[in-house]
Amino acid sequence: MGEARRPYRREPSERRRDDLIAAALAVMAEAGPGAMTVRTIAERAGISAGLIRHHFRSKEDLIRAAFAAMMDRMTETTRQVAEHHPGNPQQAIAALVSSSLRPPVMEPERIGQWAGFLNLVRQDPVMRDLHEAAYLKYRDMLQAHIQQLPGKEDPRLARHLAIACNGVIDGLWLEGGTLPHSFAPGEVERIGLSAVSSLLGIDLLAGFERE
Amino acid sequence: MGEARRPYRREPSERRRDDLIAAALAVMAEAGPGAMTVRTIAERAGISAGLIRHHFRSKEDLIRAAFAAMMDRMTETTRQVAEHHPGNPQQAIAALVSSSLRPPVMEPERIGQWAGFLNLVRQDPVMRDLHEAAYLKYRDMLQAHIQQLPGKEDPRLARHLAIACNGVIDGLWLEGGTLPHSFAPGEVERIGLSAVSSLLGIDLLAGFERE
DNA sequence: GGGCTTGTTATACGGTTGTATAACAACTGG
DNA sequence: CCAGTTGTTATACAACCGTATAACAAGCCC
Structure with missing residues (x-):
């Protein structure tokens, strides 16, 4: 044999x-x-x-590469979503919020993936730098769009608003993805659009039903 | 010997x-x-x-007990913080936001602790139930305070606002605790108070400097 | 103070981990 | 069609994992 x-x-x-x-x-x-x-x-x-x-070179090396790939994919996806609305910061922001609070971004598996890496980020300086760079890149994109809104040209104000908007998006993403059956379909997305509207003093829900 | x-x-x-x-x-x-x-x-x-x-009975049993203890401690702390302002929902909410976005709650170690358990939550039904119960308890407390605000008595409205406020608090907690040196001291707390103020249409920053 | 209970230490065991190494075979160039 | 390179499989190994078990001793009761 x-x-x-x-x-x-x-x-x-x-x-x-x-x-x-x-x-x-x-x-x-x-x-x-x-x-x-x-x-x-x-x-x-x-x-x-x-x-x-x-x-x-090692398992650690593979994990770092995987983490970098995941972060790259996330920011690239976000960039493309907002890119579909050139010269229209309001719609760009709405599209960004919506895509973040819908599948396939807001899903239990994504949360698990992200949380799994988060532990490693805390103890590996290389991964920490990757994480920080991706976070700041995402937030800077958001801030750039906010700064294009009327009355939001001040960079300091736009920075604060970007941090707050990013916070509410992340927080809702986490809640909606972790406890999916605690919300009605589309509810988290609507709350996110409504919350960002309040923060920025605009109305992102105007053309919501038609999309 | x-x-x-x-x-x-x-x-x-x-x-x-x-x-x-x-x-x-x-x-x-x-x-x-x-x-x-x-x-x-x-x-x-x-x-x-x-x-x-x-x-x-097993290592898993110890981990479950530790997780339950952590969640209990968090909700109990929150409850006590808000309790110091009976009959004053605005100050109760402000205290709740502030305590969540300051040490010792907003710290890298807390994030790591929380994220570490989050992975286990996804695969252990017992821990998932503990997690969901604690989250809903926290959110219900927030909703109860919001419902005491003038013009926010409608439970459906208060629920939406509680979800959004909880989201921004969680998101900022995550950002501030994960990247502490990307923010000035107290900056995340101020942004949180300002953001929740926008969401609820009140002014939580009024007596901020005096605290 | 001498047995007795049982909380505690120490060790053993099968299984799994990341890594190292050797044997093999798929493709390349001639 | 054959030698050489090297991507690939398979195996070995030390360290560590959670658990099981046996030997021990600290404190209580009479």
């Missing part, structure tokens, strides 16, 4: 790295940081466990 | 349980969920590792 070795295909390193990053993010989202072992991630990526350390 | 066994004192079970819960919370806050091993927690509590399973 010859014990057959598993057949395989050779792939370029970049492809394997991408697959491993995707697998790591999926495992984090579905099963949390406790399941982030090299064997589980490798199985998810469809390769053997030892291969991870052929494409990444 | 007789290998001396470590001397010890016998303690009532309740005392040992409390010590172990305190040790577990400290380890979670300082080193994250990755450090939550029976050996680390026991060492932190000053006892041998095996003793944990003499006072708790």
